[in-house]
Amino acid sequence: MSIEESLPPLEVAAEKAPSLLQFVKAHACGNDFLILEETAAHRNHAELAKKLCARNTSVGADGIEFLDRQPDGTLFIRLFNSDGSEAELSGNGTRCVAAWLAATEDRNKVTLVTHGGPRTCEVVEIADPTYVIRTEMGVPRVMPRTIVVDGVGEVEGAMVNVGNPHFVLFVETEDFSAHGLSWQELGGKIAVSPLFPHGTNVEFVRVISPAEIAFRIYERGCGPTTSSGTGTCASSSAAMSLRGASRHLIAVAEGGPQRVSWESAEEPMFLTGPAEIICRGEVSGL
């Protein structure tokens, strides 16, 4: 049989052609997201995330934010990581959605409701296409813990909840390695440890001075990323609570710095950083 004979007739192929979906792509310090309207998802959120976030075969991103506009004006966002898992929220992804709404609908202050709680974002500076946004990130909860990691042994750190789960380790190494492993290797092991039934994000934090930390991020559901908004808050709150860091600091990841303020343990943390609209377009869905 020739190759042509083995292909389905053209009409059938046309019927099965995937529909085109409108998307926006944005990033915050290199942590990149697609933004899709919820109505485009048709309950295929996880499958769409896996397909559209693939870097070599589709648009590529660390995750998708699905924006759901309720009739009463409430704006819900649901975040799916690139592996198709759903997370409670993303700090950077939330900021990307806020930048998009500021760019297209002139909303300079907006509350986006996530599974981790409402997050209010305020644009504090615009240098188109970059929007600098200050977000109220909720009240971080920091719990010091020593965990046992298979093949590694005891690892001291802190479980931190900022709406989603994090495990923060303090390191003093230049390359953020710990326990004889690179941060990527150790991060990969901790992220899927059975100690965290829903998985965890992992941050490796070096305190540079009371007002500055540097850190690396291994994200649940997508692996190493250049930045994380919730990771910035988790790392900063752990450094403030457990290492005497200042309540106003700069947290520097591979993708650049973000500013954090946390007046007291009972108050919400504020995160300020950039978000940039990269492009908008159409892509084949499922």
Ligand SMILES: N[C@@H](CCC[C@H](N)C(=O)O)C(=O)O
């Ligand atoms: N990059 C994000 C966090 C995204 C969610 C995370 N991978 C999880 O599964 O909790 C951020 O900027 O916060």
